[in-house]
Amino acid sequence: MNHPPLRILRRGETITLHNVPPERTLLEVLREDLHSCGTKEGCGEGDCGACTVVLGQEENGQLRTRAVNSCIKPAHAANGMALWTVEDLVQPDGSLHPTQQAMAQCHASQCGFCTPGFVMSLFSLYQNHTLQGETVSREQAAQALSGNLCRCTGYRPILDAAESMQTLPRVAVDEVETLSKLKLLAQELRGPEPDSTYISPTTLKDLLQTRARHPQAQLVAGCTDVGLWITKMHKEFGRIIDLTRVAELQRVETYPHHIAIGAAVSLTDAFAALVADRPQLTDFAHRFAGQPVRNAGTLGGNVANGSPIGDSMPLLIALGANVVLMRWEQEKNGKGQIRHREMPLEKLYTGYRQNVFLPNEVLAWIKVPRPTASELTRSYKISKRFEDDISAVCLVLSLHIVDGVVHQASIGAGGVAATPARAAQTEAALRGQPWNMTTVQRAQQVLRAEFSPISDMRASSDYRRTVLGNLLQRFWLESQGQALVEVRQLRAEGAHA
Incomplete structure (x- = not known):
């Protein structure tokens, strides 16, 4: 090499x-x-x-x-x-x-x-x-x-x-x-060398063929987490495949019923596309790491990494996102073709840092449904610092309420399980019920019992369960038009804005 x-x-x-x-x-x-x-x-x-x-x-x-x-x-x-x-x-x-x-x-x-x-x-x-x-x-x-x-x-x-x-x-x-x-300079750069230690394919076909040849190589898409493995865990990689230059995966494509975000799209641009459809996500997008991390990191990399405290997955789960996995399949006659499969994002994970990827498979696209008139979506991140901090709890709720009744409920949670998770039991407790305080109080109890989070440096298990229920109550209050005050919005009298 x-x-x-x-x-x-x-x-x-x-x-x-x-x-x-x-x-x-x-x-x-x-x-x-x-x-x-x-x-x-x-x-x-x-x-x-x-x-x-x-x-x-x-x-x-x-x-x-x-x-x-x-x-x-x-x-x-x-x-x-x-x-x-x-x-x-x-x-x-x-x-x-x-x-x-x-x-x-x-x-x-x-x-x-x-x-x-x-x-x-x-x-x-x-x-x-x-x-x-x-x-x-x-x-x-x-x-x-x-x-x-x-x-x-x-x-x-x-x-x-x-x-x-x-x-x-x-x-x-x-x-x-x-x-x-x-x-x-671009004209001087040679194409990816098959035996190189750092390969940056520029087309989807090249990426998938490279992945098929080197299934053990470390795949990166922004490297904002893998970078920590290098600087903190002192890992060394024999070969890295960087997908951020793949032209097809650098796009955000808009369709009537969904947007498709390529795995090489930066977090900055991916959140801009999500906020364009749902302006209420503006603060949540801003709180996703600092600006330099959002500029370098990708939504695809965050999802593929699958950290249980990654903030994008609870959001995407609540929005009903699917992921598209692609691979190059070599045939006996020497030819090959691109295969793909699609699944709900939460089905990607099987355990802590474990997933369903095949050795030659790459996460290529994230498909996010467009909002509907009946959708009520809110996202909450609880962390010690307002900016540039990891969540103790992340909760995103998306309800479709028609004539005062919850017709659909989709809830994503982070920081409370070994993987980013869907709160399926709480969704069931809300579905078909009138959207009132009684329903919310029952759902709070279900939500607090649905997960068994760990205690760590960021928060205790009891704190996390309590906050989960409190956030659901906050969601209810906001849906009734109450404007809740946040500490970060307070200013000392006479303070310079």
Whole structure:
């Protein structure tokens, strides 16, 4: 086996690195191979944001830039992309980029360790909004910085900087030149080599054939969880198959009765498609990890990974989503064809981190039904931090209520079992019943008894069961028009918004 060359566009020049192992992270390459130490190593798990960099690639003829965590991103996943780190923002004459200048003017740095990550998240915000003529609100800035943590300065001056950078003279990346050089770089990149240690197929057929040849290879689709296996468990992989470049799986397709989300669609874009159909999911989508994780991770990867505390599965279960699994089947005559099967998402899991995948099978699509007029859907995430935290309990409820009667009930739960689960007994307790407090109280008892969650560092078993029932009551109160106050919405008197 051989390690494929790694080529990245940086400061207008193509950088080529050889002999980069498949599990080597982008952060390691930056700090140890390229000696770019402005990008910091903090948590090593995509949580603190100190390692944030910005990657750019062509999408629909335009340059799209995204902030990502370099600590859990395989270096080869950035192959053929443009890269910016904090060192790359200073102008040729030595002047600071508006994001850096605003941070300095607003005294938004103290110890400075986290500052490069904040600057890069702001740079992505600047590229995607400020340079497009949009005014960035404080709320937008907070969302863009949701994956960055600061222990000493606090966030007010950093948010001040996000607003202040818009008032400074504009500094733009030469998009035409960058796209031109990315196109030339793409022509230099060779197709996937069958014996390579890091394979990035570009077509669905190539992906399935590669998977059939290498059923033991580690499949990644964003690597925001597998990255932790590398940095925390020190796993090494003989071969990685990366499906994020497969053209067919990068799309969100809209049909009259469902949308189909490809396994290579980022969490950012997947949630945007879900929110477009169901605006009430906006807050839930925002709370799904920090922005850099959502930019790098994929919905398909989250579902295939099957973590019992992954937030997307309870949501998709409640919405009645199906998954489409595909494989390449070789025939005796030497020819082959693509086979597929479809099933409800919850049927994918058989136990903790166990599933029904065949060795040569890949999760290709997630099909989510479109909403109907009678649908009432709410999603709840309970965690210690509002942003960038793992759920202690996740509950999503979707009811179809007609003339005051529950005709259909679909409930997904996370953090309460060995797998993401459907609350089938509670659904049965609601179905066909009048939508009133008596029905809700009976269903609360069923829901609390339906699962036997464990006690761990995030919550006790009793707490989780209690919260499950309380969330169902909250759902009922909200359905009756009660606007419930959340702690995060409270402001101290005279506090700066």
